[in-house]
Amino acid sequence: MxxxxxxxxxxxxxxxxxxxxxxxxxxxxxxxxxxxxxxxxxxxxxxxxxxxxxxxxxxxxxxxxxxxxxxxxxxxxxxxxxxxxxxxxxxxxxKKEHHHHLVCTNCNRIIDYTDFINKEIELLNKTEKALSKKFNFKISNHLIQFYGLCEKCSKLTARQ
Amino acid sequence: MxxxxxxxxxxxxxxxxxxxxxxxxxxxxxxxxxxxxxxxxxxxxxxxxxxxxxxxxxxxxxxxxxxxxxxxxxxxxxxxxxxxxxxxxxxxxxKKEHHHHLVCTNCNRIIDYTDFINKEIELLNKTEKALSKKFNFKISNHLIQFYGLCEKCSKLTARQ
DNA sequence: CTTGATAATGATAATCATTATCAATAAGGA
DNA sequence: TCCTTATTGATAATGATTATCATTATCAAG
The missing domain is CATH 1.10.10.10 (Winged helix-like DNA-binding domain superfamily/Winged helix DNA-binding domain)
Known part of the structure; x- marks a missing residue:
């Protein structure tokens, strides 16, 4: 290989x-x-x-x-x-395994996380299967993201 | 009210x-x-x-x-x-309760679904809490979407 | 190793959603 | 009713992405 x-x-x-x-x-x-x-x-x-x-x-x-x-x-x-x-x-x-993203809505920093990834994927797969059947939808991809303020930015906006 | x-x-x-x-x-x-x-x-x-x-x-x-x-x-x-x-x-x-989206990547049709929504939100909340702590991130929002082909479009591309 | 069909490239211009500007207008507290 | 100032709307600007088209490079076949 x-x-x-x-x-x-x-x-x-x-x-x-x-x-x-x-x-x-x-x-x-x-x-x-x-x-x-x-x-x-x-x-x-x-x-x-x-x-x-x-x-x-x-x-x-x-x-x-x-x-x-x-x-x-x-x-x-x-x-x-x-x-x-x-x-x-x-x-x-x-490199990298499968991950999802945390997005700072202020500075646009992106954090890759893998925590809970398995549980997420497990649920996604189950959901995917059910939705495919219910809506006759050929699902080929998914997206999960969290939005918020990163450490720096939440300090900044707190201080304001 | x-x-x-x-x-x-x-x-x-x-x-x-x-x-x-x-x-x-x-x-x-x-x-x-x-x-x-x-x-x-x-x-x-x-x-x-x-x-x-x-x-x-x-x-x-x-x-x-x-x-x-x-x-x-x-x-x-x-x-x-x-x-x-x-x-x-x-x-x-x-109207509408909380829902997530199914997106057709061909014709861009959007389907709102509420199936599994509760399990999804439950997991999201747990994940959110853990990520907030781990990365000191103030999470204020999330996004889940599935992408694929809707019924019509998957028939079209199959026939092709 | 050449050749030739054609996929890929790159400079340029075009598109198109979104944003900035700024003078005119209107909301709503006094 | 008046006055301060947020809001509006016409216009132009921005900026990412896409279309065009002549030129170039890949690679299968000879």
Whole structure:
């Protein structure tokens, strides 16, 4: 099982070919960028990061690639309410397990949490099954998020 | 306890005064529009609806009012992934109970469901408490959504 | 190793939801 | 009724995302 150890072709190359997509430098650079970080990058963030090594990769390509990756389910696209979408590698193969998010509505900090994740997923699966049947809905994804004030911001607003 | 029966002042008038906000025609019209529907209206939807009776209420005012209402927690603001925010009265006082959403990623139909809602909320509350403590996060809101294909759309894509 | 069909790219312009500006208006306490 | 000031609405600005289209690069086939 190939790993991203810098030697063989990266693990995601096969996925591209399998979907009838070509494997290009921009795509590789974008996936690598997402693979290297644990932050929640926007399209522009990714563009800037990629731009350092490949100055001629355009923002348009970043958007297009992100769409393809999302459609391949290699990445998740999130909206945390700050007016731009943010992206996260779905299975880093090496890193992060499944998690949900805590969103600060003031400074927009995102905290990944895994606490209770199993109970959440368990309930979600049960709900999913029941809803699928009841509404004839083919559910393919779910979203759970909590909103509030992070430690810093709640202190600030308390002091006012 | 005043009801929206067309006689006394509507139940939300007091809320405005309590928050130091003025009670105006546009605001009344916008709340009424949201109160009358069970759909998930966008700012423009609301503008168009309001516009029929009050042609000189502008879109800007709609946006501003929605912001105020959301901040007063009289309405919820949702993002269902179609590039515009959608709004829902929080407590219709007469109608809808608390519910979550099923979102069709193809035609963007929204289904409100209340099944399992109690179990969901129970788990959310527990999670909320634990996360609040662990991350010193003042949680004020949550979001649960399921994404997938509605009956029509899954038939369409199957046939394809 | 070439070749050729065509998927992918990138510069540019267009879209479209939302926000900022600012003078005119209206709510509501005095 | 008056006066302070929140609210409004027309307009322009913003900013993320998408469409266009000529150019380029991938990769299967020869």
């Amino acid at each position: 190939p790993r991203g150890d810098g030697k063989g072709p990266p693990w995601w190359k096969g996925k591209f070919r399998g979907c009838g997509h070509r494997f290009t430098i921009p795509r590789q650079a974008i996936i690598e960028t997402l693979d290297k970080t644990s932050a929640h990058l926007s399209a522009e963030d990714i563009y800037l990061a990629v731009h350092k090594r490949y100055p001629n990769i355009g923002l348009t390509t970043v958007y297009r690639t992100l769409e393809v990756l999302a459609q391949m389910r290699l990445i998740f696209k999130f909206d945390f309410g700050d007016g731009r979408s943010r992206y996260e590698l779905a299975h880093s193969d090496s | 005043p009801r929206g029966d067309g006689k006394g002042p509507p139940w939300w008038k007091g809320k405005f005064r309590g928050c130091g906000h003025r009670f105006t025609i546009p605001r009344q019209a916008i709340i009424e529009t949201l109160d009358k529907t069970s759909a998930h209206l966008s700012a423009e939807d609301i503008y168009l609806a309001v516009h029929k009776r009050y042609p000189n209420i502008g879109l800007t005012t709609v946006y501003r009012t929605l912001e105020v209402l959301a901040q007063m927690r009289l309405i919820f603001k949702f993002d269902f992934g179609d590039g515009r925010s959608r709004y829902e009265l929080a407590h219709s006082d007469s």
